[in-house]
Structures are given as structure tokens and as C-alpha cells.
Amino acid sequence: MKSSKGESIFEKIILDTLLVVLFIVILFPLIWVVLMSLKTESDILSWPPKFLFDPTLQHFRNIISGVTKGAGDVGESTVRILHYFANSLIVSFGSILVSIVVGVPAAYAIARFKFRGKEDIAFTLLSFRFAPALMVIIPLYVIFRKLGLNSTYIGLIWVYQLITLPMIVWILRGYLEDISPELEEACLVDGYSHWRTFWRVTLPLARPGIVASGLLAFIYAWNNFVFALILGSTDVQPITLGALQFITAASVRYGDVAATVVLAFIPALALSIYSQRHLVRGLSFGAVKA
């Protein structure tokens, strides 16, 4: 393969142009939603679309106060977006926490030890990811109703493990396999127990991997829609469903939806920018030997 230094200026220009195009394509929806959230209802619907307009914070005021007014007097209602937002935080962080507590030891066991059925367990976990949610949602609904887990945080956190646990286990497995067992052996000989060795050597070395897999799993959990739609009620539903409340029989309140979306993507965006370095290193660690 050619090194980046060996590229001609011409190639560089083409690559940069492609990057810019990609950048625009990916970022445009984000920018458009941000613009929408700052427009009045009539500006949103005007054609051709306006890029210059008088910004308004009305939509943010609407979603924060909870009492929302549509254009004119149509569709006045109370939608507690901050409550949905809090639900999102509780369910997403809760499921990541559970996944890490369960998934780190699981990934460690799969990476380090030989035991019967190891690959089967690993594969079963992975299969949670490629079975579409819609396939399992009806049996899950029946199970949840019988167990009384419908519309509870515990229930949602539990079902979110289908999303987060396989991701954490599989990313961490590759990561942990790359940590030489001899480092642990050295620590054992140094006079530590297995448990202390794990805390002293393995965990610090796996930290970037844990951060990366945790973050990725968080984003997936945060984005989830269908599980909460079927298995939750407004008490526990996340912000992805909160935005839906503005689509009513009377009108679709685009401005409020846009403001909700902006509110919803801020945590994910902030987290991924903050831990970008971890993410890139963590995701490529298994593939490329250092």
C-alpha cells in the first residue's frame, strides 16, 4: 500500500474533496435540524427553504416548559420533553452500567479461558445483534406482561441488554485477547491473587476498550426506538419517543420536533467528540496489532 507521503498533490486534492463531500452529506441533516429548531413554524414550511431568517427560541421554550403551543391556538398540549430526556438518560446509562458489569467479566472469560461451549455462548450473544428487534418484540411483550415488567425502568434496561451487551462483549473480547497473558502471570508471581491482578493490570490496560465499547453501545441504546415503543409507556419512554408526541392528529409541530431532536443528539454528540480518540483506538485495536 502507498503511504500518505507518497501521494501526489493531485491525489490529495481529490481525497480532500471527497472528504468534504462526505462531511457535508453526513453533517447536513444535523445542521438542517438545528436550523429548523430555530425557525418559526411558517419559516419551516416556506418554499424555497430559507437559510436566512430571524431565529426564535420559542420551540426550545416550548419543550422545556412542557406546555406547548402550536401555530395559532391549534394543538395546545403538555408534552414533558425533559421527562423523556431524563428517561433516556436513566435507561441508557443504566443499561450500559449493567452491560459493563456483566460484559467485562464475560469478555474476559471468553478471551482468556478455554471452556466447553465458549464459542456457543459468544455466538449466542452475537446473535442478539442480528436478530431484528421486530422478530422478538411480540414474545417479549407477552413475557413482560406476565412478569409485570411492562413500563418499568428495570424492564427497559433489561431488554436493552440485547443491544448493548453483545457489543461490549465482542469488542472487549478482541481487546482483551491482545493483552498478553504474561502480564497477568507476571503479576501473579509478584504476589497478587487473580482478582487483584485483574484490577491492577488487566483493567487499566483494557480501559480504552471499555470506554470505546461502552460509548458505542450507549449511542445504540440512546437511539433505540422500537423496544421502548412496545414495552414502555410514557412514564419510562425515552426522548426518541418523546419527539413523536408532537405529531398529532391536528398538526405536525415540526419546530418542536426539531428542538427535541437537537436536545436528543447533544449528549451523544458531546460524548463521542469527547472520547473520539478512545473510540478510534478502541475500535481499531483488535484489527491492527500495535
Add this chain to the structure above:
Amino acid sequence: MGTVVFESVTKTYGETVAVKDLSLEIAEAEFFVIVGPSGAGKTTTLKLTAGLVPITKGKLYIGGKLANTLPPAERNVAMTFESYALYPHMTVFENIANPLRSPLETLTEEEIKTKVETVAELLRMGQLLERYPRELSGGQKQRVSLGRAMVRRPAVFLLDEPLSHVDAKVRQYMRVELNRLQKELKTTTIYVTHDYVEALSLGDRVGVLREGELVQVGRPSEVYSRPVDEFVAKHLGQPEINLIDARITSSNGTVRLVAEKNPKLDFILDGKRAETVRRAGRAQVRVGIRPQAIKHSSGKTDRLVGEVYVFEPSVFSGQLILDFQGLPLTVLTKASDRFEVGQRVGFDISPADIYVFDPQTGKNLETTR
């Protein structure tokens, strides 16, 4: 305190036997070297001793105590790894201090600092303490891993190929240092290497390992001069020993060994040696001649004359391959000697310097009963 006793210790991984029926007693303060080619089970032997892999069969005593099921922490051994296994997220200081911070120790921060600095001084790396392992050269990493092993004063050192990845100059120096350190600390040491020079120069005793089996144990001079079989003779010594197929004829008390490829090369054994060789009852044997044992000269008075096939000069000693009428012989020469290809060289071999091996089993006929 620091004795290590293996009693028919066996380690198997499924079908493969890594260490087979190992019985060995290592004395207090002894420097014991295990030498053998890669895959012979050397590292496994160390890991068995450290408790990092469980023993399949047999008994292991460390300091007189049965250690089979003791966890590594309770064996009071220290080990260095071929990969050094330095903790990448800790500084050199923290790496060396790690054994001192274990739950088994109760030292103050001040005491830890003193101990680490003493060891760092001993290994001449006081200036490296604040660095991270990735910032060190191979030789420096080596010293850190030794330091981590030494800081606690364990009953037994287990050293796994400690010099294999350091460059030649450092190796020479470290070999001398290791010898000095061991004599100074008087700690029982099991040292694993594939390098016979290390084995012969460092060990109080040497054990030769092949495919998980201990082939021979003895003082370095013993193992070198009385190899029990072809494998030991070939493995210890550079250039490799000459092995020549020969026929036996015996007549009134003497035995004559005649090289099959060239009958002009023959040896006559008499007395006890003849008796021993004859008693083995072989029609054919393999004669081992160390390249060092072939005395060459340019004089024409020699009984044997060969032609130079290849000559490889070097600063320390040359290596000459003579073609003795179809029979190649490797000869070690002095550094100052010079030869031309095709040149005729006279040589002589004293029957006292040869080994006689059984061609089927490879055993040395004169060391086996």
C-alpha cells in the same frame, strides 16, 4: 529455603506432552541452567515451578514444602519472562515496586523507595526510574524485569531466556553481571536458555531438555565432555560436532573403527574403551568428533591429508570444512590461520577425543550401561 525438587513431574496439554516425567533436585543457592531447542518444554518447566500452569502428574517441592497446589503468590518465587512482561501502564519505578506492593508485604512508601533504588543501582538503571517501558531499549527492559524479580529477595529465581533479545554487546556484559549477581545474592536460580554458551558459562549444573525430557544433567564440563547421546553432543558446541558412520572390526583386545565413506580415517581403541564398545555388540557405530579436536597443520608428515572445501575466517576463530576424499569434516581453526580453497591440509585426530554413538538410539556407548 530455596531448594526445588521435581518428582516425576509431568505436564500434558490434551494429547501433547510438554514435560515428561521430570525428576530433578536443585540445591540451595545453585545456578541451574536448563538448555534445549525451542519447544523442548523449558518455559513450561519454569511456569510449572512458578505455579502458572498446573502440574498434571508428579510432585513439586519448593523449600521442602509440597507446592503442587500453592498459588504463585505463595511460592516465594520470582520470574522473568522472555517477553519481559513489563506493565506498560506503569513507570519503571512502579514496575519494580509492584512485588513490594503486594498484599503479602507490609512496607512503608519510604521502604519501598529505598528498596527499588537499591535494586536500580545494582542494575545500573537509576536514571530510568521515571520512564515507561515503551521508552526503553531491549537491554533496559531486560534489566527492569530482572529488577522486578530481584527486589523482593525470593527463594528462587526463574529466568526465562533473559538474554535472548538483547544485542550481542549487552549480552556479553549481562552474562557476566548475572553470574556476579547470583553469586552475590546466593539465591537459587533456574535459568532457561537455548544458547549453549550461556548454559556452559553460567551454570553450576546444566540440564539438557529435549521434547519435554531431561536428557542429561551435570556440571557444564561433564555435559560437554561426556554427552550421553548425539543430541546433547550436537546441541552443545559450535560449530556442530562431526558425526561419521563407521564399521567396527575387533581383534585381540583392540577395536578398530573405520569410516564408511573413507576407510583411510580410522581409530583404534584399546583397553577398557575397546571392551565397552565391543560389549555393545554393534557392527556399526557413529563416531563423533568435535571440530575443536581436529588438529591441523600444513606439514606433510601428517597421516591424514584433506582438501579445503570452504573456509570461513572470523576475528575469534575460523571454521574450515575439509573434504577428506568424499568425507566432509568441520574443523575449528585459530583466528590467524588462513586457507585457500583447494589447499591441501594435513590433520590428525586423537582417538582419546572421539565419542562413539549407537547409530540406532543415538546413545553414547561409553556413558550408558
